[in-house]
Structure formats: structure tokens, C-alpha cells
């Protein structure tokens with residue numbers, strides 16, 4: 353198995369980080385991996401906002417997201433949300449928010465490819481990382497314009513996906529999959 357296949361096979365979502373910050377070189381390598389991803393028609397429309405884990409904006413997004421989730425939750429779900437001690441990025445030292453042109457038909461596919469490139473890159477550097485979709489509620493709610501401005505989204509851009517990276521404080525095994533039922537050879 354070559355190095356790339358090994359990294360893909362061993363990658364898993366990390367939800368526990370040490371407080372150690374990423375270096376500028378590490379952040380740059382992750383961002384460049386995102387920007388090097390292919391995009392439909394070579395539009396290169398994916399924008400990446402980089403936020404340090406201790407930035408108050410992350411807390412604001414987390415609070416807004418939980419409050420929207422609570423509005424639509426039944427009693428059991430409310431208990432789960434209130435009892436969850438974690439924020440959406442699990443205190444990772446660096447969070448990346450990917451935004452895309454609202455009107456480009458392939459926008460979310462392009463962002464998905466970019467974020468997976470970032471995940472593979474971070475994993476190859478020995479860093480734990482997590483792809484994060486849960487904040488789509490906060491990013492599309494009443495405060496969406498405020499968050500878009502604070503995160504410096506380009507004009508006519510919207511949230512696509514988020515990503516967190518840092519040094520692992522705990523490991524998790526990669527997910528299982530059922531090869532036979534997931535594949536058809538025609």
C-alpha cells in the first residue's frame with residue numbers, strides 16, 4: 353500500500369485536541385491543499401476563512417447554533433444538546449470555514465472536494481482533524497449576514513462546510529464499511 357492509500361485508510365474524525373496551536377506552515381499547507389483541489393470549470397470559487405480556536409466568533413457561532421437546534425428539538429434532544437459539554441470544533445486550535453458562490457451550480461461539491469483534500473493533508477502531517485457541517489444552522493439563520501461579514505466571505509458567498517485541525521488528544525478508529533453492499537460492478 354502506498355503512503356497516500358495508507359493515510360486515506362487510517363484517517364478518522366478527531367474530537368479531542370491538545371491546546372497546542374498549529375504553526376503558520378501547518379496552516380498554510382492545509383489551506384493550500386484546499387485551494388489545490390479541483391473545481392468544476394476550474395472556477396476556483398472556494399474561499400477559506402481561518403480562525404484561531406480561541407477567537408470569540410467561534411463561541412458566538414456555537415451559541416447561535418445550539419439555540420437554533422434547541423428551537424426545533426423534542427425533550428430528549430433538548431437534554432442531549434444542553435448536556436453536551438463540547439463546542440462544534442471540540443476546542444481545536446484552528447478552524448477553517450469554507451464558503452462558496454451562492455449561484456454556482458457545483459459550489460457544494462467543490463467545497464466537499466476541497467475539505468477532503470484538507471483532511472487528507474492534515475492527516476498526512478500527523479494532525480487530528482474534523483469535517484464540520486453542524487453549524488449550517490447558525491450560518492443560514494438570522495445571523496447569517498453578520499457571520500458572513502465577520503468571516504470575510506466574498507460578495508454573494510454562503511457557508512459550505514467547516515473544518516478543524518490540531519494535535520490529537522485522543523484517537524478513534526476509522527469507520528467500518530460494507531464493501532460488498534456498497535459496490536456494484538456492472
Ligand SMILES: Cc1cc2nc3c(=O)[nH]c(=O)nc-3n(C[C@H](O)[C@H](O)[C@H](O)COP(=O)(O)O)c2cc1C
Nearest residue numbers: 363364365367482483484485486487524525526527
Ligand atoms: C459533510 C460532513 C459533515 C460532518 N459534520 C460533522 C459535524 O458537524 N460534527 C462532527 O462531529 N462530525 C461531523 N462529520 C464527521 C462524520 O461524523 C464522520 O466522518 C463519520 O462519522 C465517519 O467517521 P470517521 O470520519 O472517523 O471515519 C461530518 C462529516 C462530513 C463528511
